[in-house]
Amino acid sequence: MQNLIQSAQHIVIFTHMAPDGDAMGSALAMYHYLGGNAQIIVPNAFPAFFGWMPGADKILVYENNTEVCNPVIAAADLIICTDFNDPKRLGPIGEKLLANPCPKILIDHHLNPMDFATEVYSYPDATSTCEIIYRLLYGDLRETDEPLTKLNETIAACIYTGLMTDTGNFSFNSTRCELYEIIAELLRAGLKKDEIYNAVFNQHTADRVRLTGYALYRKMRLYPEYHLALITLSAEELERYHYQVGDTEGLVNMPLQISDIYYSVFMREERPKPGTPSSRIRISFRSQGDRPVNIWAHEIFHGGGHANASGGEIYGTMGKAVRLFEQSFPKYLKKED
Numbered sequence: 001m002q003n004l005i006q007s008a009q010h011i012v013i014f015t016h017m018a019p020d021g022d023a024m025g026s027a028l029a030m031y032h033y034l035g036g037n038a039q040i041i042v043p044n045a046f047p048a049f050f051g052w053m054p055g056a057d058k059i060l061v062y063e064n065n066t067e068v069c070n071p072v073i074a075a076a077d078l079i080i081c082t083d084f085n086d087p088k089r090l091g092p093i094g095e096k097l098l099a100n101p102c103p104k105i106l107i108d109h110h111l112n113p114m115d116f117a118t119e120v121y122s123y124p125d126a127t128s129t130c131e132i133i134y135r136l137l138y139g140d141l142r143e144t145d146e147p148l149t150k151l152n153e154t155i156a157a158c159i160y161t162g163l164m165t166d167t168g169n170f171s172f173n174s175t176r177c178e179l180y181e182i183i184a185e186l187l188r189a190g191l192k193k194d195e196i197y198n199a200v201f202n203q204h205t206a207d208r209v210r211l212t213g214y215a216l217y218r219k220m221r222l223y224p225e226y227h228l229a230l231i232t233l234s235a236e237e238l239e240r241y242h243y244q245v246g247d248t249e250g251l252v253n254m255p256l257q258i259s260d261i262y263y264s265v266f267m268r269e270e271r272p273k274p275g276t277p278s279s280r281i282r283i284s285f286r287s288q289g290d291r292p293v294n295i296w297a298h299e300i301f302h303g304g305g306h307a308n309a310s311g312g313e314i315y316g317t318m319g320k321a322v323r324l325f326e327q328s329f330p331k332y333l334k335k336e337d
């Protein structure tokens, strides 16, 4: 990796659609490691609660700046991809990425990466892509003891954001002691851990909190035999609460607070884009323990992901999505006592 970085002049960093904390953190950690000599491009907008992240104001959003981004992508002589395993997760950028023959570095923790990169750092057992980045730059996987940029408070903040969000603030997938050894090093570098929690989780609008209340009180359906919960929110309902990107982040996890609910699904309707006939229904799947949801997400909802956290989508009405869901869950979920 260090060799490819040293010989590049025009580096572009990509991360996945609907960027989450690990996507933002991993892309920005690389950006700061490169001394800011890179351009991060994300397919679509990131939530406002990541706006505080150092360098977030320099990120280009492809959907809103296509004309600016296309020549930057074409001129790249190194592309660094973080936190996704398939160019399809970049939406329309995917084709632009493949069209540029320059070397590509993939750093990711999703299973079975597609074969498109020159160098692949894929560790599906890692908590997050940010963990892999720490280990590659400063930890057990490092290639040099003289990093381009020493670990500092800025890079620590980016890395910590991914560790924190991809483990649900260290509530799952977070039992390995090496994780806490990394956090200890981040703290030594000046990490302001509690401020980051506050910036990500305690800066919401009143509308967002009310939307969460409405979704849980009025829109949560339980399927007790299957220990399953479903929440749906239509475009009209979201508009009623002045929905902004990220406002439903984490909602899918909330039904899992119920003692005998092990599976949770959340469906969100996006109005059709101009020129397209149908709404897009974005679907999030979560589960606990040995109850994988990724095959279900893949086979029925054109998606995939981790065993306990997956996503997918369909085009059509919410009614169609719910029918597909109700027809398919008995095949994919365990019926338990």
Ligand code: 5GP
Residues within 6 Å of the ligand: 110, 283, 284, 285, 302, 303, 304, 305, 306, 309, 310, 311, 312, 313
């Ligand atoms: P979320 O519910 O937060 O949108 O997604 C949860 C996880 O599922 C993500 O971290 C990602 O790994 C995976 N995922 C979400 N959407 C898709 C998709 O459309 N395709 C695939 N392959 N994985 C997805």
Ligand code: MN
Residues within 6 Å of the ligand: 022, 023, 083, 109, 128, 129, 166
């Ligand atoms: Mn991740």
